[in-house]
Amino acid sequence: MVAIAQMNSMLMKIKPYLAMVFLQFGFAGMFIIVMIAMQKGMSHWVLVVYRHLLATLAIAPFAFVLERKIRPKLTVSVFLKVMLLGLLEPVIDQNLYYVGMKFTSATFASATNNVIPALTFVMAILFRMERVNLKQKPGLAKVIGTSLTVSGAMLMTLYKGPVVDIFGYSPGSGHQNSSATSSAQHWAAGTLMLLLCCVGWSAFFIVQSITLKEYPAELSLTSLVCFMGMVEGGIVALVMERDMTAWAIAFDFRLLAAAYSGVVCSGIAYYVQGYVNKVKGPVFVTAFTPLSMIITAILGAILLSEQVHLGSLLGACVIVIGLYSVVWGKSKDDQILTSEEPSKLNTELPVVQENSITKSAHDSLNGPFMLPKINVVKISDSGEP
Structure with missing residues (x-):
């Protein structure tokens, strides 16, 4: 009995870590599938709408049944926050990401997302949701780790280096970088859109953390955010996408992209991120973001025969070190807070x-x-x- 209790306690401690790691595998799969769907001509404005429609249909029944006794009252304050959440991530973040990726490249877009931990870290400090004491090792580790993740991402972006033939592909194989056809003007506009996308994604985690304190029902909040994302995204899509044939969808990669990204990367992801956000905070959630780029690079090399450059491998190593530093600092902070609780009595x-x-x-x-x-x-x- 003691061994079982210890095992359960250990599982509860590592559950947030496992959840975020597996979630990054889900995001990496989405990047591959969505890339193929957009190459086949799918509109990203329409993809956002279908994505959150399917996410709502998948999550809402579970929220209705499992949280019917614990679901708080939907006040005006919570509803306004839900509208803001639906605007920040489903509409602003996703659409700006897809447009920025078109104007730059998929590699650059995925690397830019790695500034999200740093932005979230700064926002959390400004909103007093994260404490940093540079005189203590945990606070210093979080600052250094965040800087390393950003540095690793920039290394992967700015330095290519020679092709490393680790998967048995020839240097001439793989897809060509879309940045070769992008003009300098489009590249600058795409970079700006990607940075705004990261700001919206970071702000989403901050607002989500605040909303969960007032509305502590993760599944219900996920359903509401997906529904509002579908409604607000639909309004934007009707304005931006004038071709009605873009809304036609068949049993092909476009439907797979909408279903996979909706169920896994919107429905399940919002719920998992909400749970971990409530337990560990927004900085912990975003600290795992760089992993998705590493996994995407590996899957791209295996499934799409993309080339792996030395800069990508070096950047990945720096990102892993930075990620470990942030997670270590966060875990030590939790231990300090736990040890301080009895002393307050x-x-x-x-x-x-x-x-x-x-x-x-x-x-x-x-x-x-x-x-x-x-x-x-x-x-x-x-x-x-």
Whole structure:
């Protein structure tokens, strides 16, 4: 029984880590599938709408049944936050990401996403959701780790180096980089869109963390965000996509892209991120973002015969070191907070202190009706006065 209890306790501790790692595999698969669907002519405006439609249909029944007894009341404040969440990630983040990827390249777009941990870290500090003490090792580790993840991402982007033939493909195989056909003007616009995309994605985690404190029902909140993302994304798609034939969909890669990205990367991802966000905070959630780029590079080399460059391998190593540093610092912070909780419990005997009421009573009453003076007694830890 003791061994089972210890195993359950260990599983509870590592569950957030496993959830975020597996989620990055899901995101990596989405990048491959969506890339193929867009190459076949699927509109990203329409993809966003179908993605969140299918996510809503997949998650809403579970939310309705499993959280019917714990679901809080949907107040105006929560509804406004849900609208903001649906706008930040489903509409702004995803559409800007796809447009930025078209104007630059898939490699550059995936590498740019790795600034999300740094942006979320700064936002969390500004909103006092994360504490940083550079005089302590955990705080210093989080700052250094965040800097390393960004540096590794930039290394993968700015330095290619020679092709490393680790999967048995010839240097001439693979897809050509789409950046070769992009003009300098489009590249600058795409870079700006990708940076705005990262800001929206980071802001989503901050608002999600705030909303969960007021509406602690992860499945229900996920369903509402997906529904609002579908509605708001549909309005944007009707304005931006004038060709009605773009809405036609068949049993092909376009349907697979909408179903996979909707169920796995919107429905399940929002729920898992919400759970981990509530337990570990937004910085912990975004710290695992660089893993998806590494997994995508590996899957791209295996499935799409893409070339693997030395810069990608070096950047991946730096990202892993930075990720470990952030996670280590966050885990040590949790241990410090846990150890501080018992110390906050006051073990001293209750002491009546002189307040303003008794003081005024002393000042106003004289003679035999004067209140007795109340002494303030401090009881030490040993129990002696």
